[in-house]
Amino acid sequence: MKKSLVPGVLIALSALSSCLNFAQPVLACGTYGSKYFDQFDQEDGVMRGKQWVSVTSKGWLIAQDMDSGVVKNYGSFGRRLLPYLDVRGGRACVVTTNEICIISLKTGRILQAKEHTLGRCSVGMIDHRTVFLNNGKKLVVMDMISGRTQDEIDLIPSGSPQRRLTKEQLVISHARRGDLVYVARPQVRGVAVVDLNKREKVQEITRGLGCPHQLRLYGSRLSVEHSFPTAASGQELLSFVDVVRGDIQTSALN
Missing domain, CATH: 2.40.10 (Thrombin, subunit H)
Structure with a gap:
């Protein structure tokens, strides 16, 4: 006759089951493409309240709640997003090698998008309509309403020897x-x-x-x-x- 499991074994199995359930990857919420994230390969991000907002190595804009661990995946917006961004209020500023975009973190929609010619660059928000882009050689201030360059600041003194770098x-x-x-x-x-x-x-x-x-x-x-x-x-x-x-x-x- 098959012996029943002793209470100690049942307790151990229950604990193991709880651990396995806890270790499952977090399901991204939102309507921007559901993905499972069990590990994040990210560059630096920005804290927004209790949310960590960043761009993953796959080029997805995500916001992770640091209390619950729940992740909102906004996707890539059909672009190859670089791992650089800035966040102010409910808006995120993201960038590609030829375009800079302002994203609503509430709706997940692109609010503004303008072209730039700096190639690979990082970005920052100055105020509600002004941003800056930095490619290590120059820093450019841009008006996101008109797309006009307001200022262009050289970061390297003229005539300075520069080493050649690979991508x-x-x-x-x-x-x-x-x-x-x-x-x-x-x-x-x-x-x-x-x-x-x-x-x-x-x-x-x-x-x-x-x-x-x-x-x-x-x-x-x-x-x-x-x-x-x-x-x-x-x-x-x-x-x-x-x-x-x-x-x-x-x-x-x-």
Whole structure:
């Protein structure tokens, strides 16, 4: 005769079942193309309240609720979205190599779309109608209503020697603190600082820095991942620059 399961075994099976159910991938909600996400391959994103808004490696704009884990997948809008974006209020600013778009995070619809000629670039929103685009060589301020370029700011001094980069090496990155934008220039050493209010480059941070790959800002501390092209070892470095006092601390990444 078949023996019945003892209570201890039933409890263990119940616990295992709960774990398996909990580990299932999160189902994206919304009407923008349901996808399962069990792992996110993303670049940097933007916190909007309790939502983490970002563009995945597949070019999908998503918003993940950090409390519930539920993900809203807006899709790619028929475009090849780059992994750079900005969020203000209920709008997201996304970009391709030739177009910049403003998306409503409430409806999932494109509110505005304008062409640009900067190629691979990052973006930021200045106000309800003005944005900036950065490709590491220049920063352009654009009116999203008219599509007109308002200002074009050169990030690299004229005549500066620039190293040649492959498409894979060309990493675009910027960090923002109020009206100041800190821009990585992967072709040359150091970081350019642009004042969005004055619409000009106001500073270059070069002391102790090689060619930057990634920037992040923590309060007044600017994190810079960089390397010196002339170094035989090709060592990757991480520096923290206090943008107020000018202090710098550097350590090796590899």
